Amino acid sequence: MAAAEPFQRVNRESTAGLITRQLREAIMYGRIAPGAQLSEAALAAQFGVSRGPLREATQRLVQEGLVRAEPNRGLFVKELDDAGIRDLYAARIAVEAAAGRMIIRGRSPEAVAKLRAAYDAMQDAAERGELAELSDADLHFHEVLVDSAGSPRLHRMHQTLMAETRMCLTALQGTYQDPEDQVAEHRRIAEAIAAGDADELVEAVESHMQEALDRLVSDSAAAEAAAST
Amino acid sequence: MAAAEPFQRVNRESTAGLITRQLREAIMYGRIAPGAQLSEAALAAQFGVSRGPLREATQRLVQEGLVRAEPNRGLFVKELDDAGIRDLYAARIAVEAAAGRMIIRGRSPEAVAKLRAAYDAMQDAAERGELAELSDADLHFHEVLVDSAGSPRLHRMHQTLMAETRMCLTALQGTYQDPEDQVAEHRRIAEAIAAGDADELVEAVESHMQEALDRLVSDSAAAEAAAST
DNA sequence: CATCTGCAGATTGTCAACAATCCTGCAAGG
DNA sequence: CCTTGCAGGATTGTTGACAATCTGCAGATG
Numbered sequence: 450m451a452a453a454e455p456f457q458r459v460n461r462e463s464t465a466g467l468i469t470r471q472l473r474e475a476i477m478y479g480r481i482a483p484g485a486q487l488s489e490a491a492l493a494a495q496f497g498v499s500r501g502p503l504r505e506a507t508q509r510l511v512q513e514g515l516v517r518a519e520p521n522r523g524l525f526v527k528e529l530d531d532a533g534i535r536d537l538y539a540a541r542i543a544v545e546a547a548a549g550r551m552i553i554r555g556r557s558p559e560a561v562a563k564l565r566a567a568y569d570a571m572q573d574a575a576e577r578g579e580l581a582e583l584s585d586a587d588l589h590f591h592e593v594l595v596d597s598a599g600s601p602r603l604h605r606m607h608q609t610l611m612a613e614t615r616m617c618l619t620a621l622q623g624t625y626q627d628p629e630d631q632v633a634e635h636r637r638i639a640e641a642i643a644a645g646d647a648d649e650l651v652e653a654v655e656s657h658m659q660e661a662l663d664r665l666v667s668d669s670a671a672a673e674a675a676a677s678t
Numbered sequence: 679m680a681a682a683e684p685f686q687r688v689n690r691e692s693t694a695g696l697i698t699r700q701l702r703e704a705i706m707y708g709r710i711a712p713g714a715q716l717s718e719a720a721l722a723a724q725f726g727v728s729r730g731p732l733r734e735a736t737q738r739l740v741q742e743g744l745v746r747a748e749p750n751r752g753l754f755v756k757e758l759d760d761a762g763i764r765d766l767y768a769a770r771i772a773v774e775a776a777a778g779r780m781i782i783r784g785r786s787p788e789a790v791a792k793l794r795a796a797y798d799a800m801q802d803a804a805e806r807g808e809l810a811e812l813s814d815a816d817l818h819f820h821e822v823l824v825d826s827a828g829s830p831r832l833h834r835m836h837q838t839l840m841a842e843t844r845m846c847l848t849a850l851q852g853t854y855q856d857p858e859d860q861v862a863e864h865r866r867i868a869e870a871i872a873a874g875d876a877d878e879l880v881e882a883v884e885s886h887m888q889e890a891l892d893r894l895v896s897d898s899a900a901a902e903a904a905a906s907t
Numbered sequence: 908c909a910t911c912t913g914c915a916g917a918t919t920g921t922c923a924a925c926a927a928t929c930c931t932g933c934a935a936g937g
Numbered sequence: 938c939c940t941t942g943c944a945g946g947a948t949t950g951t952t953g954a955c956a957a958t959c960t961g962c963a964g965a966t967g
Contacts, residue, residue, distance in 0.1 A: 539829055
């Protein structure tokens with residue numbers, strides 16, 4: 450009957466899904482402080498729903514690792530200590546390097562094109578001095594990287610990691626590196642993929658993460674150096 | 679006061695947690711067939727709890743990816759098609775190779791010892807011809823591999839993947855390879871880590887997964903060959 | 908005879924109330 | 938002065954019932 454799908458499929462997202470998204474975003478951008486307690490009753494009232502769906506939403510966040518649940522105590526926004534940040538970036542290396550390898554194996558020209566477009570956007574933001582936009586473009590690059598691999602599982606893993614990364618950046622904002630370097634690091638990743646050089650790719654991803662890590666945990670660099678000796 | 683923690687911390691698992699574990703195990707070992715519908719009411723009655731906690735448990739499984747939820751329709755045990763199996767093993771390569779690299783970087787002798795013990799157990803089972811035990815030891819080796827990396831995030835990702843792997847093996851049991859080869863592949867992974875050879879490690883993990891993949895999707899090898907031409 | 912409409916059945920989604928558990932502060936006893 | 942016991946308040950954990958939604962079939966209609 451219908452010519453060519455003039456209507457998009459009605460896809461009402463579940464209440465729990467909506468709440469999950471809103472809560473996740475609030476946590477990601479630091480609107481809810483790390484360590485803060487989440488009261489079920491209060492949140493349910495704010496969202497205008499019962500505790501049932503809200504509970505479902507918070508449980509999802511618990512499993513994503515953004516929220517910690519203490520039995521009979523309450524829910525608390527997870528705080529990232531140095532070890533947590535290190536682990537986060539180690540996991541990102543695992544997922545993003547694997548995604549890059551998959552793209553190389555797939556030899557997809559459009560994936561390469563999308564990656565180049567992503568760092569072009571970064572370059573653009575950098576040249577205009579828009580640091581917030583640059584940060585968004587940065588994260589977007591990594592999303593494109595993993596999405597282009599076409600692996601549902603890697604994608605799902607990465608979503609959680611990106612939420613935590615954003616959380617991390619929000620908490621410790623103010624530690625910027627030279628925008629040009631930032632763009633160059635991403636270009637190196639994209640071009641390694643374009644060239645099909647897996648070893649160079651892994652190297653590029655690892656050094657990129659190390660760079661970010663150095664900025665994020667620099668506060669306690671002294672303490673860590675003491676601990677490692 | 680206490681000398682050296684003579685008592686382990688009392689940790690009563692939540693009802694939802696218990697149900698989640700039981701359901702996950704039932705799915706993993708095929709006691710609930712892939713594609714089967716999970717009725718909330720029926721399950722709640724079986725477990726002797728209300729629908730609340732049960733719902734919480736199923737939601738966790740949905741997010742782990744073992745169960746698919748169709749809005750207002752019901753819950754269904756996820757079926758793994760060839761693409762899904764391929765993706766599963768690609769994700770395992772990502773996680774396990776990364777875990778191996780982390781162990782190499784950490785230079786932990788006890789990790790190497792545990793890995794050797796794990797494949798010794800496989801060898802033992804293989805020599806006695808205990809195929810079921812060998813299969814368990816196989817999965818155990820991979821758990822040890824990821825656990826030894828000491829990364830909470832990799833560990834969590836891997837748990838889901840292992841559940842799906844078990845599901846996969848249960849569904850397609852009967853496709854065994856030569857036990858000696860099976861042990862040798864794991865030995866190769868462990869020894870690559872012991873030798874600190876990251877490239878050899880990645881190579882070993884990839885070929886191991888490819889081996890498993892070839893057995894699991896061999897049924898439709900013809901169809902796939904036709905599709906790829 | 909093919910097609911559409913309306914109803915029954917079953918299932919999930921949501922809610923408000925109840926029960927159990929846990930932390931806090933204070934007072935009594937050694 | 939320190940430990941122990943106890944109520945108060947608040948929070949989560951759980952329950953059973955109600956409302957909304959979807960599927961499949963019978964019956965009506967051209």
